[in-house]
Amino acid sequence: MATNYNYHYQIKEELNTESSIIKSPELYNYDPRDIYEAAMNLAAEPLTNGEESPFSSQSPNSTHARLFEVISYLQSLIGYEINLVPDNVWIQLLRLRGIEPKTTKYPIIELEFGRSQRDLDNNNDVYVPLGTKIYSTKYESRFVITTSELLISGNDLTGKVPARLNQKGKTPDIVKNEYSINRSIAHLSYVTNTGVILQEGFDGESINDLVKRVRDKENQRERIVTQRDLKQFASENGVEKSNILTNTFIDKYGNSHPQPVTTLFVYKREDQESIIPRLKFKLEEESLIGHEIIPKFAIVVPITGKISIKLSSDSKRLDPFDVVAEVIDDQVNPPNGEWGDQKYKDTLIQNLESDPRIYEAIIEDLYIEDLEGELINEEEKTILNNNNLTSNQKFDTINVMPWYLFQIQGSLQVNKIN
């Protein structure tokens, strides 16, 4: 029986001419012999103390050679299996990680059409329909296709229109005036490409590119899933100090459950207009579905009072107020210090006494500053009042909440004990 092999050659020919079929590179590029040699070389390296390695012989007769051979051979089998996995499977897996491959793009260039003065005088309009092909003067196979209509009429001599190349992928070298062969349009004086590239072509992403993008994304911590992510994200967006609280509710049996609501408390009211909208936008885009993250501002409680300090013998001449102010500014006042510190007085004394210039510090009195003063604006005043924080309230009576930050004011009195 005669067999017809024409189809084989037909397919071969088609594959040769079809430019969009590109052999994909192997995902897992593995040469077992290279790995074997590398392992043997590594094993033969002298030990760190300069002694000869017990595996210094590189002949294939030894047990270690057999072992490396088997390992690298088995690894190559795994590599072969991995290479058999279709690209679509990887793409779906990467989609689970939140990464979609970027598709190929056509390069889009700008074409200029023109008509002669005589045609203008004779009122001969030039109409360039959508999908007009303009051929390259350099390559027979290349042409561009207009992506919108163009009508040159009235007093216009020229008109510009975008056009895409017939091949997807990276933009080839395009010379000015390359696309100027018109085969269909009447009354046209000339057509040419202006040299402007409106959109660069793109080859599309390979699996390797995608994998790299996933890794980059992981490294950049673009996601917001855990509290650490959220904190990192906030600090990257210019938040000086942040505190994250997850709400819990207690059911009738007394068990506590985490609620899908996380509150991000942000310090520094001055940046309010810029930070909160940005945070909200980003959080909507990146956070877990069904999990709400609410950005809020910290409540800064202005504190004043009276502190007595005893300076150490070397620092007797210093101004006690300056010393205390410096320590408080460096260690205690926001953005330093802890959120909602219930042992705030102890922290304050500890920080003061850890300074070598201060021998002893005693808090005589600590209370909320007079809220009627000029330095505190109305908005803050109402927030403080809504939280039952009133003027001259003693510090010990404050019900400390985790989103409070205490800020010692300049009206603090500092006494010096001798």
Place this chain on the structure above:
Amino acid sequence: MGNEIKPKKVRSLIGKSWSQYPPHKSNGDLNIVAGTPKVISDILSVILTKKGEASFFNPEYGVNPDLFSPLSEYDPDVFSSKVEEQIRTWVDTIESVSVSTSRSARTRVLDGLMIIINFRIINSPTNNLLTFDYYTYQGAIMENDIDSFLNNVAIEDERFKGLNNGN
């Protein structure tokens, strides 16, 4: 400090290797061999490995006959030259080698053949004479366990203890 002058780390010509005969000592440590025992271990490796049995990258490695391969393939002279060629190819620390077979009263198998390998290690003035029962030549895989086999390995007509650390 900084860039001290240090002697280059050199690798000895023969080197050390992890022996296959046997791979471990009696105390469980790896059997690392060097010098003459290392060369003998290499020789045993080549001639006790079946062609294509172990080496993925060197399919020509090995000389051991198949269990049921016809004996007619293994004329003693041809076999000797085959073994010699394999040793020359794969044991690169040998300067000269000659292989012969003989019937010996020491063999424990009827009509057993003893293989006699006369080799000289590179940069060494003396020849070594390695002899052991090559049972597989009879068309049967070694009938004894590896320890008894190794007990039968002799160099210069004396029992060779170098491979399994004298145990």
